[in-house]
Amino acid sequence: MSRLEILKTYKIYIGGQFPRTESGRFYSPLDKKGKPLGNICLSSRKDVRNAIVAARKAFGSWSERAAFNRGQILYRIAEMLEGRKEQFIAELIQQGSTKKNAEEEVNLSIERTVYYAGWCDKYQQVLSSVNPVASSHFNFSVLEPTGVVGILAPQNTSLIGLVSIMLPVICGGNTCVVIASENLPLCAVTFAEVLNSSDVPGGVVNILTGTNKELNETLSTHMDVNAIVYGGDDLEALKQIQENSVLNVKRVFSYSKDWNKADSQDLYMISDTQEIKTTWHPIENIGGSSSSY
Amino acid sequence: MATKKKNTEHVSDWNYSPSLESTSHLNLKKRYDLFIDGKWVKPSSGVYFKTINPANEEILAEVAHGNQDDVDKAVKAARKAYTDVWSIMPPAERAKYIFRIARLMQERARELAVAETLDAGKTIRESRDIDVPLACNYFFYYAGWADKLEYAFPNRKVESLGVAGQIIPWNFPLLMAAWKIAPALATGNTVVLKPAETTPLTALILAEIIEESGLPAGVVNIVTGHGDTGAAIVNHPDIDKIAFTGSTNVGKIIQKALAGTSKKLTLELGGKSANIIFDDAPIDQAVEGIVNGIFFNQGHVCCAGSRLYVQESVADLVIQKLKSRMDSLYLGNPLDKNTDIGAINSKEQLETIHKYIKIGKQEGAEMYQPKCSIPTKGFYCAPTLFINVAQSSVIAQEEIFGPVLTIQTFRTVDEVIQKANNSPFGLAAGVWTDKGSRIFNLSSKLRAGVIWANTYNKFDPTSPFGGYKESGFGREGGLHGLNSYVKLS
Incomplete structure (x- = not known):
């Protein structure tokens, strides 16, 4: 007798916990053969709000953590991804990918994670400055994370798109709420499990499944979200997000790249969700001695 | 000055003798037209508005009210100047024009300071010692960046955006014009700038200086007017970049107007620091x-x-x-x-x-x-x-x-x-x-x-300025201020 397979219940990820949606609703995206992928959580607006609360709560300690430590945690994500490679490949194939493409996508996701892990304690040095003001002050500018970032993951990939636009955000000390690809949600849910076992504190990344159409608005009108990163290609939806963002002057970034290309990653994606802070302090200027004696 | 003192508990009896800055050096015109394509042109509506001295409510001059047609003319001039001259000029040459503007401003600093005080109501000590010197310094600082932009953005090719529409407030009229124009020119963009309706004069004197500097026609256009003039700039389809300094309410209107467009935006809005x-x-x-x-x-x-x-x-x-x-x-x-x-x-x-x-x-x-x-x-x-x-x-x-x-x-x-x-x-x-x-x-x-x-309200061209949250986004000043006017590839 063949063994009866244990099927997975796909959950969402909020504040380090794996609840089903509070709404009790689900949807069933289909694979290429028209077979349901599973009963995926159809997250509600309330789930989005809960996730934003979790992200805000996690922001303080994540942004103030040593950059080196954030780098270690991102590297740990890569390690965990490597260990669960086969699962991701299987899910990508289940969602319509070829074996070769699936392998490439997972490998690149791991490489990209290592890439951003390395940036954690370097972008600050590259992009900050000491400013030679003309008065007797010491003046410097540093980068600080923008805050809570709403992320709308690319629709056309299950893993690489999500990884590519989420990592630069948390690399820079932001926390985020991610809406996964509507029709390719499996890897997002499994990726949440990777995050959960990678020392990423609960609330730093929150991942919801559901329809963009329903969740966009709550995310982009919410007064405690500081920025939106849009990975989709629906220009009307983007316009709506930009209009909603006016409520609290959210920064909106939209990327349309082929995430499967090796060079679809860079420093300037990190700096997009950073603010520049400039600090002034007077320099005591009394007495006659100078540095040349 | 203060003469009748009722409450001696709070006010000392002695006063300084008045020490008035002379206005004789300033020759304001009776009427100012729009500065478009290197020429002074009459507003197409024929309408002028008065700008007054808020210290005594006396009329200082009449200023043209630019409307949508005038803005369109200015944008066309800026586009032509961008395509034909400014974007293809060697960056080091671009720098020399900006340096020249800085020097001419320094030469006319006293005149600018008096005009600023008359039009804005700010003290002459501040205009003379802070606003005007700083404005000159912004031009001087950004001039030098024009041929060094690759050093500001590691691993990237730097390109200008095109035509920048800039709308500035009345609290630091000349200084805000400098914050906007200097980095835009250094990065190779051309400009349509609207000064605030209560304080247009120093921007118009700056236009005279720009004319005197020999800057190619259309690179900087100054269109005076009211809110409708600003709206015409914001909504003009051939503008690539909007830079706005002003209230958070107006900033939000602009952010909304730009939704769904490819215009780049920087907002420097209100605060409650x-x-x-x-x-x-x-x-x-x-x-x-x-x-x-x-x-x-x-x-x-x-x-x-x-x-x-x-x-x-x-x-x-x-x-x-x-x-x-x-x-x-x-x-x-x-x-x-x-x-x-x-x-x-x-x-x-x-x-x-x-x-x-x-x-x-x-x-x-x-x-x-x-x-x-x-x-x-x-x-x-x-x-x-x-x-x-x-x-x-x-x-x-x-x-x-x-x-x-x-x-x-x-x-x-x-x-x-x-x-x-x-x-x-x-x-x-x-x-x-x-x-x-x-x-x-x-x-x-x-x-x-x-x-x-342990200090407050200090400003410098090398020092990035701008806010978090609803105080806006983007930075002005310093290396980081360049980012507002370039695209990277």
Whole structure:
């Protein structure tokens, strides 16, 4: 007798916990053969709000953590991804990918994670400055994370798109709420499990499944979200997000790249969700001695 | 100046003799046209509006009201200049034009300072020592970047955007024009700039300087007018970039108007900045910092330190010293070199400030104003402070943009960080303490774009300026200010 397979219940990820949606609703995206992928959580607006609360709560300690430590945690994500490679490949194939493409996508996701892990304690040095003001002050500018970032993951990939636009955000000390690809949600849910076992504190990344159409608005009108990163290609939806963002002057970034290309990653994606802070302090200027004696 | 003193308790008997800056050196025209494509052209509507001296309500000049057609003409000129000349000019040559503008401004600095004081109501000391020299320095600073842009963005090719539409406020008219025009030109863009309707004169003198500099026609166009002129710039389809400095409300309208377009946007909006005094601060210096933080430029400063937080143990002392310092402030003719507090920029703004003072009283806060005589003509507001203000109070939450300070007290560091960050704005903050470690703690936890530690309201072309949260996005000044005017590939 063949063994009866244990099927997975796909959950969402909020504040380090794996609840089903509070709404009790689900949807069933289909694979290429028209077979349901599973009963995926159809997250509600309330789930989005809960996730934003979790992200805000996690922001303080994540942004103030040593950059080196954030780098270690991102590297740990890569390690965990490597260990669960086969699962991701299987899910990508289940969602319509070829074996070769699936392998490439997972490998690149791991490489990209290592890439951003390395940036954690370097972008600050590259992009900050000491400013030679003309008065007797010491003046410097540093980068600080923008805050809570709403992320709308690319629709056309299950893993690489999500990884590519989420990592630069948390690399820079932001926390985020991610809406996964509507029709390719499996890897997002499994990726949440990777995050959960990678020392990423609960609330730093929150991942919801559901329809963009329903969740966009709550995310982009919410007064405690500081920025939106849009990975989709629906220009009307983007316009709506930009209009909603006016409520609290959210920064909106939209990327349309082929995430499967090796060079679809860079420093300037990190700096997009950073603010520049400039600090002034007077320099005591009394007495006659100078540095040349 | 102040003559009749009723309350000798607060005001000393002696006064400085007036020391008026002469206006003889300034030759304002009776009427100014629009500066488009290197020429002075009449507004297509034929309409002119008057700009007055807010210190005495006398008319200074008539200024053209540019409408949509004029804006379109200016954008066409800017596009042509961009395509034909400015974007293909070797960057080092571009730099030389900008250096030349900086030098010409320095040469005409006195004239610019007097014009600024007359048109804006700000004190001549400030125009002469801060606004005008800084404006020159922004041009001088950004000129040198023109041929070095690759060094600012590692691993990237840097390109200009095209035509930049720029809308500036009335609180630092010439300085804001410099903040906008200098980096735009250095990065290879051409410009259509609209000065504020109450303060167009120094931008028009700057247009004369630009004309004199030989800058190719159409690279900089100055279109004066009202809100409709600004809206025409924002909504013009052939503009690639909008830079706006002004109120958060108007900023939001602009952000919404640009939704769904590919126009790049920077917003430098309002603020309600916290100024925090700890018990170990050098109190006398801190009091000077409080005064400079809120009464500089009559409080018409987006980053004004308008929310004062004083540690409870020194609150009585700080408030007493602050009141006594306020008693010695001179309010009056902005052209007088003794004057500390000049005129409110417009009647409309004075009414706004009075509205908030009334709200403050209604909310039950305790108000203090020194006994100073207010000139009968012109728009003036005595320096004002409110004690016993609640965090939720309207006057502690909303931007007043006038010489009105609210005072709250605190006990612990954590408490004051929470109170300071409890605002939709995030433009600036001040911290006064002798303890270095505490400065670094606060400067990293306060969610604001500029932190002044043991100082306040300092500006420099090398120093990036701009806000967090609803105070806007993008930076002006310094290397980071270049980013607002380039695309990277």
